[in-house]
Amino acid sequence: SVQVVESGGDSVQAGGSLRISCKASGFSTHLCDHSTKWHRQAPGKEREFVSAIDKEPKEPWNNYADSVKGRFFVSQDIAEYTITTYLQMNSLKPEDSAIYYCEIVLTSGWCPDRGDYWGQGTQVTVSS
Numbered sequence: 001s002v003q004v005v006e007s008g009g010d011s012v013q014a015g016g017s018l019r020i021s022c023k024a025s026g027f028s029t030h031l032c033d034h035s036t037k038w039h040r041q042a043p044g045k046e047r048e049f050v051s052a053i054d055k056e057p058k059e060p061w062n063n064y065a066d067s068v069k070g071r072f073f074v075s076q077d078i079a080e081y082t083i084t085t086y087l088q089m090n091s092l093k094p095e096d097s098a099i100y101y102c103e104i105v106l107t108s109g110w111c112p113d114r115g116d117y118w119g120q121g122t123q124v125t126v127s128s
Helices: none
Strands: 003-007 011-013 018-025 033-041 048-054 072-078 082-089 098-107 115-118 122-127
Touching (some): 018 033, 018 122, 033 072, 033 082, 082 098
Parallel strands (some): 011 122
Antiparallel strands (some): 018 082, 033 098, 098 115, 098 122
């Protein structure tokens, strides 16, 4: 079965950096096209999109929310049955504090695990 696990959340000072990870496993990257997104949700606020990365990224400048563009950078390590997606967060601001969630969407007709999968989230706290 497909599993998605985020890690790396921590408490940091404003202006600092942090890298969080999302490990998705249990499916074949040879059979499945995949798109991975980071979202975040702060207390009392709606969940918002942060960044996305596709199997074949086409327009990387469209892969980030305006609020994080130029500060956050997404990358991936792809193995046969595992994808690890990283979100490098620089110049962090208190308003970046939130639970960060990873979502992976698996598609293509050959993929037996087609679907939309979410992790449990990892907490990022930025203090001023």
